[in-house]
Amino acid sequence: MASASLLDISRSGDEVTAVGHGFWTSEHADVLEEAVASAARAHPRPSAARIDLADVERMDTFGALLLERLRRAWTQDGVEPRVVGLKRRYGVLLQEMSRTGHDPQPPARHREAMVERLGHNVVAIGRDSTALLNFVGATVAASLRMATRPRTFRFTSMVNQIDRVGLRAVPIIILITFLIGCILAQQGIFHFRRFGAEIYVVDMVGVLVLRELGVLIVSIMIAGRSGSAYTAELGSMRMREEVDALRVMGFDPVEILVIPRIYALIIALPLLTFIGSMSALIGGGLLAWLYGGIAPGVFMDRLKDAISIDHFLVGIIKAPFMAGVIGIVACMEGLRVGGSAESLGYHTTASVVKAIFLVIVMDGVFAMFFASIDM
Amino acid sequence: MANGETMEQGNEEAGVGEPLISVRDLVVGFGDRVILDHLSLDILRGEILGFVGTSGGGKSVLTRTILGLVPKRSGTVEVFGQDLDTLNEAQRSAVERRWGVLFQQGALFSSLTVKQNIQFPLRENLKLSQKLMDDIAYAKIEMVGLKCEAGEKLPSELSGGMIKRASLARALALDPEILFLDEPTSGLDPIGAGDFDELIRTLQQTLGLTVFMVTHDLDSLHTVCDRIAALADGKVIAQGPIETMMASTHPWLRAYFHGARARAVRSER
Ligand SMILES: Nc1ncnc2c1ncn2[C@@H]1O[C@H](COP(=O)(O)OP(=O)(O)O)[C@@H](O)[C@H]1O
Ligand SMILES: [Mg+2]
Numbered sequence: 001m002a003s004a005s006l007l008d009i010s011r012s013g014d015e016v017t018a019v020g021h022g023f024w025t026s027e028h029a030d031v032l033e034e035a036v037a038s039a040a041r042a043h044p045r046p047s048a049a050r051i052d053l054a055d056v057e058r059m060d061t062f063g064a065l066l067l068e069r070l071r072r073a074w075t076q077d078g079v080e081p082r083v084v085g086l087k088r089r090y091g092v093l094l095q096e097m098s099r100t101g102h103d104p105q106p107p108a109r110h111r112e113a114m115v116e117r118l119g120h121n122v123v124a125i126g127r128d129s130t131a132l133l134n135f136v137g138a139t140v141a142a143s144l145r146m147a148t149r150p151r152t153f154r155f156t157s158m159v160n161q162i163d164r165v166g167l168r169a170v171p172i173i174i175l176i177t178f179l180i181g182c183i184l185a186q187q188g189i190f191h192f193r194r195f196g197a198e199i200y201v202v203d204m205v206g207v208l209v210l211r212e213l214g215v216l217i218v219s220i221m222i223a224g225r226s227g228s229a230y231t232a233e234l235g236s237m238r239m240r241e242e243v244d245a246l247r248v249m250g251f252d253p254v255e256i257l258v259i260p261r262i263y264a265l266i267i268a269l270p271l272l273t274f275i276g277s278m279s280a281l282i283g284g285g286l287l288a289w290l291y292g293g294i295a296p297g298v299f300m301d302r303l304k305d306a307i308s309i310d311h312f313l314v315g316i317i318k319a320p321f322m323a324g325v326i327g328i329v330a331c332m333e334g335l336r337v338g339g340s341a342e343s344l345g346y347h348t349t350a351s352v353v354k355a356i357f358l359v360i361v362m363d364g365v366f367a368m369f370f371a372s373i374d375m
Numbered sequence: 376m377a378n379g380e381t382m383e384q385g386n387e388e389a390g391v392g393e394p395l396i397s398v399r400d401l402v403v404g405f406g407d408r409v410i411l412d413h414l415s416l417d418i419l420r421g422e423i424l425g426f427v428g429t430s431g432g433g434k435s436v437l438t439r440t441i442l443g444l445v446p447k448r449s450g451t452v453e454v455f456g457q458d459l460d461t462l463n464e465a466q467r468s469a470v471e472r473r474w475g476v477l478f479q480q481g482a483l484f485s486s487l488t489v490k491q492n493i494q495f496p497l498r499e500n501l502k503l504s505q506k507l508m509d510d511i512a513y514a515k516i517e518m519v520g521l522k523c524e525a526g527e528k529l530p531s532e533l534s535g536g537m538i539k540r541a542s543l544a545r546a547l548a549l550d551p552e553i554l555f556l557d558e559p560t561s562g563l564d565p566i567g568a569g570d571f572d573e574l575i576r577t578l579q580q581t582l583g584l585t586v587f588m589v590t591h592d593l594d595s596l597h598t599v600c601d602r603i604a605a606l607a608d609g610k611v612i613a614q615g616p617i618e619t620m621m622a623s624t625h626p627w628l629r630a631y632f633h634g635a636r637a638r639a640v641r642s643e644r
Contacts, residue, residue, distance in 0.1 A: 026501055026550055033507050060550035061582070065514055066507075092581045100517040239485075339531020342486035 007035040014047035018070065018081075020056040024063025036066050040073035049074045054085030061097070064090065068097040128354075135332040139262060142254045158260040158267075165226040166268030170275060172225070177217055177276035181209060181283025189292040198292050202299055203306040205284035210311040214277030216363060219322040222269060223355035227330035230261055231351040234334025235344045243335065253335065262327035269323035270316055277315060310375050318366050322359050329355045394453075395420045395553055395585050396441060401450035403433070403440050410436050412609030413450070418553070423579055423586040425596045427631065428606030434589045435479060437606070438557055442476060443467075455552075472500055475546030479557040481538040483530040489516065489541045490526035496548045515544040518581075520574055536567045540574075547578070553585040554578075560592045568592060572599045593632075596620075605631075 006028055008019045018039055024032060043049075051070065056063070067083075074081045086094065112120070146153050188201035234257060237243050243253050281303070288294040294302075333351035337344050394417040403411040410433040418424050428434050439445040441452055443459055451458055454470055462470065483492050493512040497503060503511075516526050519540040525533070533541060539559060546554060559575070560568035572592075576599045579586055590596065596603055597617060604614040605628055613623045621632050 029507060030502050030504070033504060061514060061518075061547075062507075062511065062550065065510055069510070089583060092577075096518060096581050097514060100514045340485035340529060 006032045007039060009039050009043060011043065011046075015050060016043045016046040016048070016074075017050045017052060020051070020053045020067075022055070022057060024056050024059040024067070026060060026062045029062040029066065032063065032066050036070045036073075040070060045077045046074065046079055049079050049081035051081050051083045052085050053083065053087075056085075056087075059087075059090045059093065061093065064093045064097045067094065071098075131336075132329070132332060136328055138254050139258060139328060139331075142252060142259055146255060146259065152255065154256060154260045157256075158264050161261050161264030162268050164229075165222065165264055166271060169222065169225060169268075169272060173218055173221060173272050173276050174279045176221060177214065177280040178283035180213060180217055181205065181280030181285075182287045184208065184213070184280070185284035185287040186291055189288065193292075198288075198294065199298075199302060201284075201288060201292065202294070202302040205281065205288075206303050206307040207311055209277050209280045209284070210307060211314045212363070212367075214280060215273045215315045215318045215322060216359070217280075218269065218273045218276045219319070219326065219359045220356050222265070222272065222323075223326045223330075223359060224352055226265065227326045227355045228348050228352050230327065230330035231334040231337075231348045232344065234258075234331055235337030235347055238335060238337045239339060239341075239344065258327075258331040258335075261331060262324065265323040265327040266320045269326075270319035273316060273319040277312075314366075314370050314375060318363065321362060321366075325358045325362060326355045329358065392419050392421070394418065395455060396587075397453045398437075398441065399451045399453075401437075401440065401452065402448040403436055403445060404448055409609060411440070414606075414610055416604055416611050416614070418585060418587050419602070420585055421583065422601040423575065423588060423599055425600030425603040426587065426589045426606065427591065427596065427603060429627070430591075432606050433609060434606060435557055438555055438587070438589060442474075442555065472496075472549055473551055474553045474555065475549070475551035476555045477539070477542050477546045477557065477559055479561075481530070481542040483538060483542050483545065485530050488527055488529055489521075489533070489544070492530070492541065492545045493526075493548050496545070500549060511548075512544075515547055516541075518547070518578065519544045520570070536563050536571075539563065539571065543574075547582070550582060551584070553587065556586065556588040556590075558589055558591065560590065560595055565594070569594065569598075575599055 005021055006024065008021070010017050010019070022028070051067070053059075053067070059067075071081055071083065083094075184205050185201055188204050189198050192198050192201055234243070237257070243257070246253050246256060285296060285299045288299055289296055330351045333347040333354070337347045396418040398414060398416045401411050401414045402409065414437065416437075426434055426437070436445055440447050441454070443452075451460070453459075455473065457466070457470065459467065459470065483489070484495065487495065490509070490512045493515055494508050497508050497511060513523055513526060516523060521537060521540050521544070525537060525541065530538060530541070539562075543556075543559070556575070560571050563571060572595045575586060575588070578584060588595070588600065590600075600617070602614060602616055603620050604611050605620065605623075605625075606612070607625070607627050612625050613620060613628060620628060623629070623632075
């Protein structure tokens with residue numbers, strides 16, 4: 001199409017005439033914008049101006065807006081251009097455009113300086129911690145309230161959650177921990193072999209898996225798998241005002257949504273930890289047999305000597321605490337989601353990152369505690 | 376300001392009354408439920424077509440089928456004289472640029488401001504300078520009756536009526552030829568709904584739009600719709616101006632247009 005000359009400018013004496021052609025529509029808006037700008041620039045301060053649009057075949061908001069821009073440019077220079085030949089049906093459109101926006105100034109967005117951002121972040125961390133404590137408090141309070149009237153406990157909902165976060169996680173947990181067990185044993189055998197001490201790999205795998213790795217791997221997996229799901233579920237319920245709906249019906253969202261989810265995790269995680277640890281031991285045993293030549297019978301005997309019930313308990317005792325942290329962080333972040341999809345993504349990420357961080361910190365604290373009571 | 380062609384006013388583009396969209400023998404169902412059963416309907420250029428029917432009768436489903444969001448079992452949908460099924464990617468997106476849609480819930484992008492929402496289709500489809508895009512966005516914001524400041528707001532900071540207006544502004548971003556409105560005035564107060572009807576009428580005359588409007592609002596049907604089509608049992612049971620609807624003997628239409636609410640609306644005017 002004749003995008004070459006959407007607008008022709010001619011000058012006779014002191015009068016400038018702009019003649020429009022063709023399609024003044026969105027497709028040609030970029031070219032037309034250029035043409036309008038250069039027309040206004042090339043002929044400033046005419047003593048009379050005329051805009052002839054008889055040859056404009058079609059016009060839409062884009063064309064009308066640019067026409068209005070040309071008109072304003074010349075009007076500012078002190079001459080009101082005459083617009084002629086405009087098809088009647090575009091009259092309303094042009095009027096509409098002449099009423100809108102005299103270069104609205106969007107409010108300037110405030111840019112944060114580095115130091116300012118640092119300060120904000122520190123404050124945010126402080127707020128986060130108090131929010132976490134608040135939420136722990138709300139959860140405990142709700143639990144106590146429910147303990148006095150056990151009928152209000154949503155048992156079905158909890159069983160449903162156990163199915164989702166516990167039962168359905170079993171295959172992936174078994175697979176991952178099995179592989180970790182294999183890798184651990186392979187590394188142990190490879191390095192211990194140089195001292196002829198392959199048999200100690202059984203001690204290493206047994207103690208590490210039962211005390212630390214089993215519960216850590218499972219917690220991190222569950223934080224990623226179920227924590228994120230909790231946050232996303234509660235977050236989208238918040239976005240669609242479902243949480244507010246519960247509240248105005250006189251229900252406590254913590255009791256209905258949060259408690260069953262957290263208790264489901266607290267029940268499921270120790271079980272998953274047990275399953276995961278066993279699977280890792282089997283993986284380690286299998287690899288010790290195939291790669292290190294330690295027969296299953298020998299492995300079992302050695303394992304019996306190497307580990308005690310303490311090692312097992314250390315791992316299992318930690319599991320419900322990890323579950324509590326994951327559940328509380330996930331639900332808290334979920335209930336903090338604002339109105340936008342972006343906020344949902346932000347809080348889901350935050351939920352997983354914070355949960356994993358806290359799980360590892362807690363593990364460190366537990367390690368000190370158990371060391372000091374000689375367990 | 377303008378002179379030139381005589382006798383023209385409002386919405387006359389060349390060829391008024393030719394069908395812009397024509398639906399023939401459309402069958403749509405989910406599972407073993409048939410929602411639309413051999414439905415045929417024309418949307419004519421330059422008209423505001425009101426579409427009524429029972430709640431859950433399939434009005435939204437028809438809209439979504441025309442837009443290609445719901446698969447159909449049989450039948451054809453022709454948009455601007457082209458059968459959408461026979462088009463390739465590029466041709467399809469050319470068609471999609473020529474329609475605007477106001478979804479029932481607004482469907483604004485929640486992480487973008489109103490201004491960015493409006494600029495989104497512009498940015499994707501045209502190469503424009505930022506200045507022009509800003510001007511266009513603010514012009515559309517003002518056209519739908521919002522204040523410029525609303526442009527900087529996120530959808531979650533808007534009221535229900537403002538969301539409708541902002542999504543209308545986004546639907547109008549590319550100057551579409553046809554506008555689909557799914558219950559645009561539901562959820563607005565009567566005054567807000569009246570204003571919105573007025574706005575649709577003004578925009579339709581200003582921009583020469585064709586409007587397909589799903590609505591329950593008897594006021595809208597009386598005041599802005601040129602023609603009304605009624606859906607029942609998966610078919611269009613009647614279409615025509617409001618008088619035709621009033622005169623119809625179909626039991627559902629009689630109940631709809633002669634019920635207590637309808638009488639109240641009529642006695643007001
Ligand atoms: N994606 C879907 N899957 C199954 N059923 C649907 C789907 N969308 C709509 N329906 C059904 O189709 C019927 C018509 O829905 P809809 O067109 O939304 O009604 P309305 O006329 O109120 O807009 C309803 O009974 C609804 O349950
Ligand atoms: Mg609907």
